Amino acid sequence: MSYVTPITSESGLLNSFLFLQILVCFCPMCGPSGHSSFGSLSVMAALFILLQGFSNFLYAWYIRENKQGDLLEKFRDSCSVRGVSAEGGGGRGARLAGTRGAEGGGSRLISSLALNQMRASAVSQPFHKDSQREALRSFLSNHPSMLWLMNVFEGENVKASDTLRMLASQEKESITKKKYMLSMAKLSLLASGSAVAREAAMGWINSQMTLIESQENLPESTVINFGYEPDKMPVLTPSEIIKLYIADECVDATEYEFSKALDLLPMIESDSEREELWLTVWCKSILRDSWLDVDSCVPVETCQRKLFFKLVELSLLMGKTPLEVLPPIDKVMAMEDLGTLRDSKSFQYLLQIGYEHYMKL
Incomplete structure (x- = not known):
């Protein structure tokens, strides 16, 4: 967009x-x-x-x-x-x-x-x-x-970069303005020739540019469904972007959209909010599928067709370990958003089979 x-x-x-x-x-x-x-x-x-x-x-x-x-x-x-x-x-x-x-x-x-x-x-x-x-x-x-x-x-390029970074951090109304401020802050920093100042500030600028890129990659239909104008987007927080990626209105979301949501979690400053959103992402991926169609002959293949385990496979392909990826099964079963699905025997069976399979990898 x-x-x-x-x-x-x-x-x-x-x-x-x-x-x-x-x-x-x-x-x-x-x-x-x-x-x-x-x-x-x-x-x-x-x-x-x-x-x-x-x-x-x-x-x-x-x-x-x-x-x-x-x-x-x-x-x-x-x-x-x-x-x-x-x-x-x-x-x-x-x-x-x-x-x-x-x-x-x-x-x-x-x-x-x-x-x-x-x-x-x-x-x-x-x-x-x-x-x-x-x-x-x-x-x-x-x-x-x-x-x-x-x-x-x-010639005070470091001061110029500091001011631009301050303005970018305060900008809430326009993602376009923030993007330009960050770009100019980075250019001013590169022109300064100061390696110390560059190393200290460049990480923050790059992380903010990554966040902007994540917002720009939101499906346009989802943006419109939530009342935003695609060409006049305000600056969204990492939490807001995550929720848009996994929203029910994002009907065409795949494991790639959910993976983008997981990638933004390190930008959440609060530990409690970060863990809550982490579990919410996995819970939302579970609710994208029906868990009542159990094929007892090929239970692992049945699990692999579920978005939850597709997301697990994608995360493993990106170099993470099963312990890093899979949320504790007891915490998953405690998620109230799952509703009556938590009491489903077929759901419990498939979840257990899937966990056992991927933990062996």
């Missing part, structure tokens, strides 16, 4: 414009003689392409030809035209102007700082006054969603 959506709203256009202002404003500020380092430019270009969908080639041409000011004016005019033409008249335009005003000191500071420097090709000159840097840094200290940009262009 793809979670990337184009920017079409008025607020999205305004945010895009403000983002471009910061971009062309910072480019001449960084590095010796106002030139960006490769690491800083690669981080910036990657973010700009991901979040704004702007042409990498076109952007590079404007920067190379020292036409940042023209680029800013073109983008600003485009935003204004789209904002007014969407509804016509002064209503939309007035609201757009009001939105800019509502942004408060932050937007006015960024707009003033960018436009004053960029008009008449002044954008190609670096900021010489330390007071300008300090004023911007003071403002951005309360806005970490933009502060990391300044960190990158001043």
Whole structure:
């Protein structure tokens, strides 16, 4: 499933414009003689392409030809035209102007700082006054969603990565935003050249990216059945993702979906919750089949057709031992979710036969 959506709203256009202002404003500020380092430019270009969908080639041409000011004016005019033409008249335009005003000191500071420097090709000159840097840094200290940009262009890539990881950990509304933040945090970390900082943070970033991948791989029908919009998914917890993989609404779930649920269990911090979910996964796999069709001639083959034991076989193929895989049979029989199935003689017989067979492997 793809979670990337184009920017079409008025607020999205305004945010895009403000983002471009910061971009062309910072480019001449960084590095010796106002030139960006490769690491800083690669981080910036990657973010700009991901979040704004702007042409990498076109952007590079404007920067190379020292036409940042023209680029800013073109983008600003485009935003204004789209904002007014969407509804016509002064209503939309007035609201757009009001939105800019509502942004408060932050937007006015960024707009003033960018436009004053960029008009008449002044954008190609670096900021010489330390007071300008300090004023911007003071403002951005309360806005970490933009502060990391300044960190990158001043070569503080580790700080930028730390800020992005903090923002990613707090993001709950959009899995797309979290994914981009993690990607930029990883890229900033790689650009830092610090092996110590990289080793300490990379594990967390990779685990979060794995969690996002698990959420993105959820069957679309299941996502819709639970009231989510596939293209506008919020950030789900590991527990929520596990429950979706094994939900009754996920009618086509196989041992592979249940295995994905088991793989997410280490991300559950609470020991009691982790064990409860572990048993729930196995219980749900039992309830996917009927256990009343016992063929006394080939009981092992009957067991192997059940999802419960298919999941066992898959786990064994992945290198785990029977003791690691099979839940204690007494705990399985104690699961209240099994209902009257616990009293079924055929169920008890097949479960016992299956356990004996796989424990010998």
